[in-house]
Amino acid sequence: MTKKKAKVINEIKVSFPSLSENERFSRLAVSGFASQLDPQVDEISDIKTAVSEAVTNSIVHAYKNEIGKIELVARIYDDNKIYIKIKDHGCGIPDVKKAMEPLFTTSPEEERAGLGFAVMESFMDKLRVISKEGKGTSVILTKKLRTKLDK
Amino acid sequence: MGLKIYDEVEEKSKLTAFLSGEIDHHSAKEIRKEIDINVQKLNPTNLYLDFSKVDFMDSSGIGLVMGRYKLQSERGGKVFIQNPPPLIKKVMLVAGINKLAKIVSIDVPLSEMQKAKESAQNSDKLSVQAESAEISVQSGSSDKDNNSDENIKKET
Ligand SMILES: Nc1ncnc2c1ncn2[C@@H]1O[C@H](COP(=O)(O)OP(=O)(O)OP(=O)(O)O)[C@@H](O)[C@H]1O
Ligand SMILES: [Mg+2]
Numbered sequence: 001m002t003k004k005k006a007k008v009i010n011e012i013k014v015s016f017p018s019l020s021e022n023e024r025f026s027r028l029a030v031s032g033f034a035s036q037l038d039p040q041v042d043e044i045s046d047i048k049t050a051v052s053e054a055v056t057n058s059i060v061h062a063y064k065n066e067i068g069k070i071e072l073v074a075r076i077y078d079d080n081k082i083y084i085k086i087k088d089h090g091c092g093i094p095d096v097k098k099a100m101e102p103l104f105t106t107s108p109e110e111e112r113a114g115l116g117f118a119v120m121e122s123f124m125d126k127l128r129v130i131s132k133e134g135k136g137t138s139v140i141l142t143k144k145l146r147t148k149l150d151k
Numbered sequence: 152m153g154l155k156i157y158d159e160v161e162e163k164s165k166l167t168a169f170l171s172g173e174i175d176h177h178s179a180k181e182i183r184k185e186i187d188i189n190v191q192k193l194n195p196t197n198l199y200l201d202f203s204k205v206d207f208m209d210s211s212g213i214g215l216v217m218g219r220y221k222l223q224s225e226r227g228g229k230v231f232i233q234n235p236p237p238l239i240k241k242v243m244l245v246a247g248i249n250k251l252a253k254i255v256s257i258d259v260p261l262s263e264m265q266k267a268k269e270s271a272q273n274s275d276k277l278s279v280q281a282e283s284a285e286i287s288v289q290s291g292s293s294d295k296d297n298n299s300d301e302n303i304k305k306e307t
Binding site for chain 2: 020021023024027041042045048049052053056059060110111112113115116118119122123
């Protein structure tokens with residue numbers, strides 16, 4: 001059996017300033033884009049939640065004392081997969097493995113739960129975090145949606 | 152912000168905050184402030200956070216519940232999560248927040264919600280209602296939510 005490589009059906013690139021009022025925008029942008037795959041309500045909710053986590057992290061952690069640029073790339077593939085990358089050029093994460101542990105947070109005083117990565121991991125199929133101290137962080141989220149036949 | 156206080160036989164007092172809309176890092180600040188002002192004013196033993204009209208929540212909402220839990224614990228009180236819709240509850244269970252604040256389903260008469268809403272002038276995100284305690288659901292037995300507890304799963 002030969003494995004066919006999935007084809008990109010659509011791609012968007014959005015960049016926006018790291019203001020908290022843009023958290024909602026980022027979720028809506030991705031959910032609008034994903035609607036082309038005809039997702040179920042729970043799938044859209046999972047994607048919105050994961051995007052909100054990643055974007056919020058860039059706003060509250062990466063650009064803690066400044067306003068920077070957040071770059072979002074989203075792609076959908078003909079095998080019903082969605083790919084989302086959220087990238088910032090903020091402070092970076094010194095120890096990614098540690099940061100991804102549930103309940104680990106560097107901002108407990110701001111009532112952060114330390115569960116953002118745990119939520120992304122559980123709501124998406126795959127989560128990849130690439131970070132360099134002083135350079136920034138990219139979070140890559142992918143999820144395969146149920147096909148119309150499954151629905 | 153409208154408040155209603157019934158002082159009946161019960162020594163415990165209850166405050167219900169009806170949250171609505173989307174809870175994220177941006178909106179959480181305001182919601183937190185409104186709840187805390189009213190908790191300070193009314194000093195309830197039990198704080199109920201009603202999520203039935205919440206249509207989005209991320210871990211900022213978890214932080215919000217955790218923060219109220221901490222404050223209530225310091226005052227010797229409790230927090231309950233009331234009527235979360237399925238997709239909101241999913242976030243709560245992934246986070247395991249039901250370990251701190253029990254999830255309860257309570258029939259809220261429409262008229263009560265309407266009253267709380269009408270009297271909420273300052274905020275469209277939150278309305279608050281206070282009354283005496285005595286809620287049957289909280290007394291241990293009807294615990295179906297706790298069986299579905301799910302801890303944070305984490306592979307390394
Ligand atoms: N984009 C980023 N840039 C710099 N540091 C980050 C970034 N994303 C996450 N971190 C670090 O990783 C930690 C864990 O992130 P996570 O989202 O799991 O929890 P949190 O943001 O602290 O709390 P919560 O998401 O529950 O509100 C953060 O406290 C922060 O130190
Ligand atoms: Mg976070």
